[in-house]
Amino acid sequence: xxxxxxxxxxxxxxxxxxxxxxxxxxxxxxxxxxxxxxxxxxxxxxxxxxxxxxxxxxxxxxxxxxxxxxxxxxxxxxxxxxxxxxxxxxxxxxxxxxxxxxxxxxxxxxxxxxxxxxxxxxxxxxxxxxxxxxxxxxxxxxxxxxxxxxxxxxxxxxxxxxxxxxxxxxxxxxxxxxxxxxxxxxxxxxxxxxxxxxxxxxxxxxxxxxxxxxxxxxxxxxxxxxxxxxxxxxxxxxxxxx
Numbered sequence: 669x670x671x672x673x674x675x676x677x678x679x680x681x682x683x684x685x686x687x688x689x690x691x692x693x694x695x696x697x698x699x700x701x702x703x704x705x706x707x708x709x710x711x712x713x714x715x716x717x718x719x720x721x722x723x724x725x726x727x728x729x730x731x732x733x734x735x736x737x738x739x740x741x742x743x744x745x746x747x748x749x750x751x752x753x754x755x756x757x758x759x760x761x762x763x764x765x766x767x768x769x770x771x772x773x774x775x776x777x778x779x780x781x782x783x784x785x786x787x788x789x790x791x792x793x794x795x796x797x798x799x800x801x802x803x804x805x806x807x808x809x810x811x812x813x814x815x816x817x818x819x820x821x822x823x824x825x826x827x828x829x830x831x832x833x834x835x836x837x838x839x840x841x842x843x844x845x846x847x848x849x850x851x852x853x854x855x856x857x858x859x860x861x862x863x864x865x866x867x868x869x870x871x872x873x874x875x876x877x878x879x880x881x882x883x884x885x886x887x888x889x890x891x892x893x894x895x896x897x898x899x900x901x902x903x904x905x906x907x908x909x910x
Contacts (some may be wrong), residue, residue, distance in 0.1 A: 696894040707819040730857040732895035748775040754910040838867025
């Protein structure tokens with residue numbers, strides 16, 4: 669385990685949520701900064717192995733998993749072209765962040781969707797905004813562009829200098845975690861604005877309201893560095909535990 673973790677007590681943060689007559693404990697693990705290419709399964713085993721109990725479901729941050737899969741690109745390795753340097757200027761920052769409003773993210777968007785599709789998205793977006801309609805850029809550019817992450821927070825924040833693409837084969841990644849540690853797993857893309865569960869180790873998990881269980885973003889935004897955790901169903905207080 670990384671030497672930065674002094675004790676199990678300091679590494680673990682817990683919280684409870686009640687939903688649809690059930691109570692769920694969310695157990696978060698503060699880790700070292702997971703490096704690009706690092707073995708995420710080893711990280712999970714090192715930090716939470718002794719905490720796992722029968723029936724637990726492991727959850728992993730999509731951003732951390734993508735970074736470990738080398739789906740992140742350092743800004744120094746991205747050379748924005750003329751089109752990217754032009755188009756990003758038309759992306760207005762909002763209270764939710766910069767979106768793809770950086771030359772590097774726009775360049776990766778062009779590589780993902782293609783020049784024609786991004787130009788079409790930009791034109792349609794400009795026209796529909798005049799009509800008071802929003803969101804058409806991403807509708808045309810596609811989900812992979814919409815879900816680009818990274819370059820967020822301040823200069824000292826972990827992913828500020830990375831553009832992060834979506835996880836490769838999220839169901840397969842969750843399945844490999846289950847196969848290795850023996851517990852079900854999900855991949856969660858959750859932030860302070862909402863999110864989605866993008867990967868499941870078993871189809872049956874799709875019936876569990878994991879997004880609602882995590883919708884208050886217990887992992888935190890950027891700085892808490894708690895990219896892995898456990899969801900544990902607990903009896904409601906005052907109910908028979910037998």
